[in-house]
Amino acid sequence: MTMTFNSSVRVPTGKASRYLQQLCKHWSHDLAVEFTEHRGNVVFPRNARGADWPGDATLVMNARDDALDCSLEASAPEQLEGLKGAVARHLDRFAFREAPLAFDWQDTPNG
Numbered sequence: 001m002t003m004t005f006n007s008s009v010r011v012p013t014g015k016a017s018r019y020l021q022q023l024c025k026h027w028s029h030d031l032a033v034e035f036t037e038h039r040g041n042v043v044f045p046r047n048a049r050g051a052d053w054p055g056d057a058t059l060v061m062n063a064r065d066d067a068l069d070c071s072l073e074a075s076a077p078e079q080l081e082g083l084k085g086a087v088a089r090h091l092d093r094f095a096f097r098e099a100p101l102a103f104d105w106q107d108t109p110n111g
Contacts, residue, residue, distance in 0.1 A: 003054075005080040006108040008071040011091065011101050016068035020061045022094045023087075038063045044083060046075065053079045059087060080107075 013019065017037050024035035024042065032043040040061040046053040055075035062069040070087055074080035084105050092099040 003075070003110060005074045005077050005110065006072065007080055007084060007105045008069065008108070009084075009103050009105045010064075011068045011070065011103060012066060013068055013095060013098065013101060014066060015095065015098075016063035016065075019068055019091055019094050020063045023061070023090055026090065026094075035061075044079075051079070057083055059083065 020040045021035065021037065024033045024040040027033050027042050031045070031048075034041045040059075042059040042061075044057040044059070046056050053075045057072065057074040057079050060071045060073075068091070072080060072083050072087070074083060084103070088101070088103045091101055095101055
């Protein structure tokens with residue numbers, strides 16, 4: 001069984017659904033993505049961009065009226081940290097009018 005490393009963040013914004021859909025459409029060109037107006041799921045393959053992680057990573061997003069909730073699950077701490085940065089950079093790019101957005105990631109202890 002692969003150990004998982006998790007982190008979540010609530011990003012305050014009134015445009016959560018828009019950003020969720022933009023991000024999912026953007027990543028759907030290269031990644032396995034499923035999304036609706038209010039929920040998105042993105043899978044980052046373990047070997048993406050030449051990496052060799054123990055397992056795939058997933059991002060789950062839920063759009064609220066006043067925030068976008070993001071939850072990451074990765075197979076290694078470095079994979080998790082890299083994806084936190086990727087999510088923040090991409091969301092800030094789509095939210096350029098209100099960027100930088102507030103990202104206060106909360107890591108979940110393993111166990």
